[in-house]
Amino acid sequence: MADKAVDALSENEARDELARLSDLLARANRAYHAEDAPDISDADYDRLKRRNAEIEARFAHLKRQDSPSEQVGAAPAEGFSKVRHAVRMMSLSNAFDDEDIDDFDASIRRYLGLSDSDPLRYTGEPKIDGLSLSLRYEHGRLIQAATRGDGSEGENVTANARTIADIPDTLSGAPEVLEVRGEVYMSHADFADLNARQSARGGKTFANPRNAAAGSLRQLDANITRDRPLRFFAYSWGELTAPLAETQVQAIARLKDLGFQTNPLTSLCDGPEQMLAHYRQIEKQRATLGYDIDGVVYKVNDLGFQARLGFRSTTPRWAIAHKFPAELAWTRLESIDIQVGRTGALSPVARLTPVTVGGVVVSNATLHNEDYIAGRDSEGNEIREGKDIRVGDWVQVYRAGDVIPKVADVDLGKRPKDAKPFEFPTTCPECGSDAIREEGDAVRRCSGGMICPAQAIEKLKHLVSRAAFDIEGLGAKQVEQFYTDGWVKEPADIFDLKEKFGSGIQQLKNREGWGEKSANNLFDAIDERRSIALGRVIFALGIRHVGESASNLLARHYGTWSVFESAMLEAAPMEGPAWDDLLSIDGVGKVMAQSLVSAMNQEAERASIDRLVAHLNIQEAERPATDGSPVAGKTVVFTGTLEKMSRAEAKARAESLGAKVSGSVSKKTDIVVAGPGAGSKEKKAQELGLTVLDEDGWLELIGG
Structure with missing residues (x-):
């Protein structure tokens, strides 16, 4: 499946491929952003995201609510207090070749209504390979520094940021509130010196400058950060009480005047030709810059245009990252390990003889699934010319940036004579249950459910994750400890811990890492989460295909747990009004609905859910504050061609006014906005006697 052309995928294949990509990319985001321990390469990550986007473009109705295209970064790590960003920190969409840059320019012109001859300038700057940081200044004083985290909420690293020489404590002539954003990084020379010092004292050495910078900034002891040679480039901003300038390049100059380091290779470009020329110039200098970059970022220079262009769910429309090509190396495959995930997926991991690829030592790689190892896709078509992958093989690994690669090719001429084809397990290596591969699924899954230790632990880790119960003091490490000790085997056990321990203290405080205060704090934190939002509960259940966005969508639709629960029970036959109502939710597809209803109606899983609840x-789910909105609480359907705004703009505007946007017309629909070319949906709306507006009528209704 992984290598099958997108235009050759059937609808069922596309649905399953989107599910697979969602799992892979979510795991990659956690490893890179939250754990500073990336487990796939930048090139692989970009390839997976691009494939996901291509499938979503072709099968728009299959887009998942937990789609990787809707995610930014990962949840903040344990040990730091959390900071809610006043303005969300976004990621960037990627470009990989010259045609992508032409397409980017064309899309900007189309959105703004500019012709090919209208002037449109961009800035081009190196894409620093470091850790994103937001610095908040009030009345010219640094009051807070936060990592990006998941884009909405990051880690408070203020004390650590104050130790970085490139970050001023005070500013003169700045707006009353100014959030400066940029990248914390480490130079090659400083990285080599740090590793030498670490090695001499018997401490941890780092794989690359990015990990060294991230690990240094996220020290709980700021004195350790002070001892690390961190640097900072400013390139953007968040909340402002007064504009910095009228253009991007002027705003960067203003940041430099305020005392920040800005990248001297930032340049103005008149269109794609100059953008690409600047890209190639920077690429030639890459090896001599003295710090790591992995591409060039282009931004629309006019800040007024930036404001008009706005944002997609996770990326600005006015910027794009042009990534550098991947790198290759050869090494020996020493073993293949099988890891079991939260949904029971058996994931093969290659253990490699450590090899340096582009200056980074790597020793692990993803092997995707059993078909990939066998040299074929899920349809039986050959990949790598049909060459399978065996333990002992001399393999080519593929990477870009600083992370773990994938196995791209095999040198059969160096294959050991006794090498045997790898036999993918048909039973779970953790619990011995049958590992079943359903028809059309690229992944084999353990059937053991909660009796499988690997699945149980991963499900419990998911339950206490930031977007779920987010219990202070109860993270992945503690969950594993409590599971091993037999204290927590299912979600409800967490809320029985204090009762189980009698006084709640003695047994726990005698364990390593626990004392009376920390034990009491844990029990208090658990008690605080007995009152919890509906969306968090739905997400915490860890139901396959139901991500954080989908959980909040379901919560807003049903409002209360009792209504949600009843609806899922009524939808069990997967037909009838409750089933139709579930599918009518914009963004809920058949696969997600089936997974949701099945989980809520399976006897064992349902009993576990009931014990938790x-x-x-x-x-009750919160409703948006939409006082005075003429469409608050109404269900709106857009159909046909919109001429004065894009469909995405129209949907975003409607939702901001408290409306629910649906993809289908039913008796519950309140308004149908029909543009030129509207067909069956408009006809059905008229048959049902619904309110049908043209685009002008809609704009008049909502106030322009």
Whole structure:
């Protein structure tokens, strides 16, 4: 499946491929952003995201609510207090070749209504390979520094940021509130010196400058950060009480005047030709810059245009990252390990003889699934010319940036004579249950459910994750400890911990890392989460295909746990009004709906959910503050061609006014906005006697 052309995928294949990509990319985001321990290469990550986007473009109706295209970064790590960003920190969409840059320019002109002859300038700057940081200044004083985290919430690293020489404590002539954003990084020379010092004292050495910078900034002891040679380039901003300038290049100059380091290779470009010329010039200098970059970022220079262009769910429309090509190396495949994930997926991992690829030592690689190892796709078509992958093989690894690669090719001329084809397990290596591969699925999954230790632990880790219960003091490490000790085997056990320990203290405080205060704090944190939002509960259940966005969508639709629960029970036949209502939610597809309803109606899983819910006070879902909105609470359907705004703009505007945007017309629809070319949806709306507006009528209704 992984290598099958997108235009050759059937709808079922596309749906399953989107599910696979969602799992892979979510895991990659956690490893890179939250754990500073990336487990796939930049090139692989970009390839997976691009494939996901291509499939979503071809099968728009299959886009998942937990789609990787809707995600930014990963949740903040444990040990730091959390900071809610006043302005979300976005990621960037990627370009990989010259045609992508032409397409980017064309899309900007189309969105703004500019012709090919209208002037449109861009800035081009090196894409620093470091850790994103937001610095908040009030009245010219640094009051807070936060990592990007998941884009909405990051880690408070203020004390650490104050130790970086490139970050001023005070500013003169700055707006009353100014959030400066940029990248913390480490130079090659400083990285080599740090590793030498670490090695001499018997400490941890780092694989590359990016990991060294991230690990240094995220020290709980700021004195350790002070001892690390960190640097900072400023390139953007968040909340402002007054504009910095009228253009991007002027705003960067203003940041430099305020005392920040800005990249001297930032340049103005008149269109794609100059953008590409600047890219190639920077690429030639890459090896001599003295710090790591992995591409060039282009931004629309006019800040007024930036404001008009706005944002997609996770990326600005006015910027794009042009990535550098990947790198290759050869090494020996020493073994293949099988890891079991939260959904039971068996994931093969290659253990490699360590090899330096582009200055980074790597020793692990993803092997995707059993078909990939066998040299074929899920349809039986050959990949790598049909060459399978065996333990002992001399393999080519593929990477870009600083992370773990994939196995791209095999040198059969160096294959050991006794090398045997790899036999993918048909039973779970963790619990011995049958590992089943359903028809059309690229992944084999353990059927053991919660009796499988690997699945149980991963499900419990998911339950206490930031977007779920987010229990202070109960993270992945503690979950593993409690599971191993037999204290927590299912979600409800978490809320029985204090009762299980009697006084709640003695047994726990005698364990390594625990004392009376930390034990009491844990029990207090658990008690605080007995009252919890509906969206968090749905997400915490860890139901396959139901991500954070989908969980919040379901919460807003059903409002309360009792209504949600009843609807899922009524939808069990997967037909009838409750089933139709579930599918009518814009963004809920058949695969997600089936997974949701099945989980809520499986006897064992349902019993576990009931035991958990018995401990909780589940809050009613919050509604957007839309006082005075003429469409608050109404269901709107857009159909046909919109001429004065894009479909995405129209949807975003409607939702901001408290409307629910649906993809289908039913008796519950309140308004149908029909543009030229509207067909069956408009006809059905008229048959049902619904309110049908043209685009002008809609704009008049919502106030322009």
